[in-house]
Amino acid sequence: MEPSKAEALSPTVGIAVIALAAGALPLVTRDSYYLDVATTILMNLTLTMSFRLQVSTGQINMAHISFMGIGAYASALLVTRLGWSFWATLWIGALVAALLAVPIGSVALRVSGPYYFLITFAFSEVVRLFFNNFFEGLFGGPSGLVGIPKPGRLLGLTFDGKLALYWLMAVLCVIVVVTLVRLDYSRFGLTAGAIRQADLVVETLGVNVFRFKLTTFVLGSFVAGLAGVFFAHYRQVLHSSDFGLEPMVLLVVFTVIGGTGSVWGPVVGTILMTIASELLRELHHYEILVFGAVLILTMLFAPEGLVALPGAARRLLRRLRGRAAEPAGVGLAP
């Protein structure tokens, strides 16, 4: 019904498919390895979708992973040092990431394009080095922050096993998916795409583009922080390199391969690439070479991402069929 996505998937159907798939997985397998991969997919999905929220306004935020780290360290410290409950720090950690995003975004969003890319990249290195080199007693320095407990009991449920943690991540992910998909299919998503196409025109039509971008930056950082908190208590160990350039590049690759033009792009990209990453595990650090090659091929042959391929194929098919029906090939309007 929304004007912005005439041809695309209905939001309700898309959300339902994701929720059903996430809910059905434990019926298919309870193998701890597969649950681990599935949990990672859902965690990556919250990251790529919140990253794409910002890309939808045309900004490539290379510090997105840092806000995941800020949420992760904030929650880990509040739980291990102050004994707070995970169920409180889950939201507080995300809130800390969002609050820090306000001043950082206010500075970074003064510029755009390559300058924005560089300034956010510089910030992400500052954050990584901060976690690595400062307050070693607090952040654990190069050896990392260890001994982070799993989430405590909630409403009589325990969260020690892989399955319970999978369910927790699934619920968080579905909340994020519902929120971001609904926003994308609203006037908010329409405005974001307009800003990407011609930001000055949007501004002269009465939208404060700076404030709009800052809103997406802060909201995206909140979601990244949320994923970070889960990550901290799921892995139980944090290293500064978890939030460095390499995972950030993977985040970009996952999102771009799926396609940034559609809210469903990150879903496709994340599922395929997380599985690919598992299959390529033996390559260790060389995996990023493979991903780099895949990224280049995608940019060359499907610049709008994998999610745009069915539409492109349909258009091609329609054109071929149209040619068959009209052998003269006269370009009559349909």
Next chain:
Amino acid sequence: MLLELSSVSRRFGGLLAVADLSMTVEPGTIHGLIGPNGAGKSTVFNLITGVIPLTAGEILFKRARISGLRPSEICRRGVARTFQATALFREYTVLQNVLIGAHLLAAPGLAPALFRSRSYRERERQARGRGRALLESLGLGAVASQVAGQLPHRDQKALALAMALATGAELVILDEPLAGLTAQERAETTGVLRRLREQGTTVLLVEHDMKAVMGVCDTVTVLDHGVRIAGGTPREIQTNPAVIEAYLGVEEPGA
């Protein structure tokens, strides 16, 4: 007066693009801003709409100062514009383009969009209705669901105007609305401008087509090298020696 520029200047490095310009636009009129290439016309538009800041002077809209505000805030006060190189959201449909312009009707903020409150849906419905009506009135009704980037030039021009009007602006500022149009399309567009004036919308336009400007404008301001050299009705302008000199040059006596 609706719009008042008082002693407005804009300097780009060593170039004084607009020098101590004062002019007023009366409500309910079509006001033309003309001048040879490089006279500073587009710069004046950018100054009024806040796209670039002033070096000196001030701009008042409905007696309130708008110079120094963000372009979005100036638009909210009731000033909308089009661009010389027609600026559209090329990937969006015609209706979606107009809906971005009509966003002032829409409920602001994230929460209404997220929870689809009744008022959000109602306001979106209104915005769409108004957008459709606007497209109809500008002859774009039939192409409402086409992608804007694929429209012919004439329709893109009309769409840019529709987007500015969708904001509900009292003053629309048009940068070369007739450029690149055929004679018949020009006549249609000037007809639209006259209709807007009848409906109470004030128009300020930059145009090169002297005949069209003289035909449609109530008042004209002439710029040359960033300086206002004349102002008045089209008839006064046409016989003004300073204007003739700026456009045609004057023969040196005895040359």
